[in-house]
Amino acid sequence: MIDQRRAFNRRQFLQGMAQFAAVAAAAPALGSDPWRGVTCTTLTAGEPGDVSMSSERLEDVFARIQRRVNDGLFPGATALVARHGVIVGHRAFGNKVAGADDPVTVDTIFDLQSMTKVLSTAASALALVQEGVIRLNDPVARHLPEFAANGKGAVTVHDMLRYSSGLPMDNQFLDMTDDEAVWHLMAETPLEYPTGTSVLYSDLTYRLLGRMIEAAAGEDLDTVADGRIWGPLGMNDTMYNPPPALVERIAATGYSSIRGRVVRGEVQDEQDFALGGVTGCDGVFSTARDIAVFCQMIMNGGAYGRAEVLRPDLVRHMKKNSTPQVTAAATDTSPINNLLFTPKGLGWELWTKRFSHGGMRLSPRAYGKAGGAGTFMWVDPDLEIIGVLLTNHGLPQPFDELGWDRMLDNIGCAEFFDGIINAVHD
Template identity: 35%
Template sequence: MEQACDRGGRGSRRPNGSENGGGELSAPRLRVDTPERAGLDPEELQHLVREFHALTTGERPWAPGAVLVAGRGPVIAVQEASGWAVRYASYDPEADAGVELPPEARVPVRVDTPFDLASLTKLFTAVAAVQQIERGTLGIDARVGAYLPEFTAAVTHGITVRELLTHTSGLRPELPLYDCDDDAGRLDLLRAEPPIGVPGTYTYSDLNPLLLQHVLERITGRRLDVLVRDGITRPLGMTSTRFGPCPQAAATEDQRRPWAKADRGMLRGVVHDENAWALGGVAGHAGLFSTARDLAIFCRALLAGGAYGPARILGPDFVELLLTPPGLGFAIDQKWFMGELAGRGAAGHTGFTGTSLVLDPSTDTFVVLLANTVHPRRRPPDNTPRANTATRLARAVRGT
């Protein structure tokens, strides 16, 4: 199997570097098997697969390419790829259409094709933070200013780590860091940015995981990409998950103004998010690339209380902390993309490039849908396919 984004071998170590010992049994690894073995209704899953393949067909498909992995317990019951990882050479604004590559130059999607995860990166930042909370090196209700005294706005307004993890800091959704010419200017903007909303009130913001990244890097002395690799992806054997560049990833956008915030041309293998790009590709809110199978492992580990195979990345109590409403980094019961899986404690997230994952502890199910909906140009998001996919999985559980 192609490992386009491999950055190291497998491991089985705890976040603190110790082996998963103490007599603890290994958690089951994922395997591909029948819907019946997964405890899922095969007819509902057949509907799910047909609807999935329809997402990449037609002149204006929902996405040029997509990969779907879904299952229950340790069983992957659906693993499908459809469409094109690279279909367009550019975007033609006059025709409002993509300029298609000749068939021989297009790149088909495979089940192991990496995608730009966009905001799914936030989930890994959240897990890295909860790992530090578990160690006792980070206080969930500690003030950010206690770790970053030079972040004057956070100090003045008493922003806490919990507020960053729950998007209740009052910080605006984003800052135009991509317009700064140097790292010092970008850092000055972050340090001086005050809340514009009422603290304690939910306002989704990329600035929250960006500040959290600085906290984590300060208290550990390690970069976020190293924390994610050593604490999450390497122990779990997620060998195709890494921060970019990732040359074999599905293409994203022909990024040009005025529809984008920078003039970068057709993007493939480099982060789509303009702020993450300006920050060098490693950011708390965006920058990771991964495959659907790797993300299924991530979901399985959380559903199993933080363990996968011989590795444990979190203790069960801290997984519960992560996934208890309102969720630390994870969205909980968001019906607009979770469909009928919502309402039971399902957790997940979406990414601007067309990515999403949902895991439902109440039914032990997970679904990962990766797509390049912004290829060749971003458009208003249509979350109906995400919600429909989750609903089909929920009905497959009920139909058994």
């Protein structure tokens, strides 16, 4: 299935030539080579001491994950730590299915849920900006006309990317079977607050952003992300809707009362599953290694090895604070408020010192993303550290403030990232 998706044909060749022309047309503003001076570090295996980290302290980090698995707080996990482009720890823990003897391995594939917003949607949107297909200040309705309903005609792509569109957190229609009707109703959803005046983390915003990307590109989101981001980076284990042949490599999440089974190889979110599994807010599956490659590309400034994926200026915009209308002092008041209301980049969550799921020791410029089924990635550009922790905890039940707090405590994600920083000697 993956090979067929990436097969070369005449249509893709012509599309590629058009993309090349669009990038070339934009290049003069940046000089003849926008990647000149970009460090194209690629990940290699090494020892903690090679990058001034303590192997003893890293072993303590991994032992704490194992203890949580042994205590039954979640079935299994993989963890990866890299610094200066060197992978200094990559471990697997527990089982892929709760109660089964099916050990997690370092190449186990996990349901990433909202990490999709960065790995697929935000990155794809910026790739289309790079090609000249869309602009950040484009009204969303220019590409998705039905979105203009209920006074939303001025909401821009940039507003959506930075979680400031004004849309509510979600608007689900699980009792409907007509996907087109569901998309239309979602697009018509009224705003909850004036666009750009606040921040509200929103699955609906990113679900519709993914829909807009498909309309603008004339391709499904899976094809856009794979052709422009994952494929060039060699992220061959990153995908939507994994084929049945890969199920044995995939960690199961939770039980679905709607589907009547434990979810394995299907996105756990019910609305996104009902819409076919390919959406802008959830649905991507991947491994710790693939995610680390993506993070290294971002830390490099948009390139990885020979792959020049995103222009440096777009990467800088992606990871900076794009929401000056809010402050951490006023919004970082609890773990759930940290997710919902604190300053954001384009797709990325930004580190704050009180209730970040990245712990308390990351550098102020750190950026990361959580997935609701228990997956986390953080990049500390000052220390040049990447941390990835993927678990199959599953979506909190119910998904409310108490459930979110309990999941974070069970997984110990803050303890994990604090431990990584604590292992740095310099």
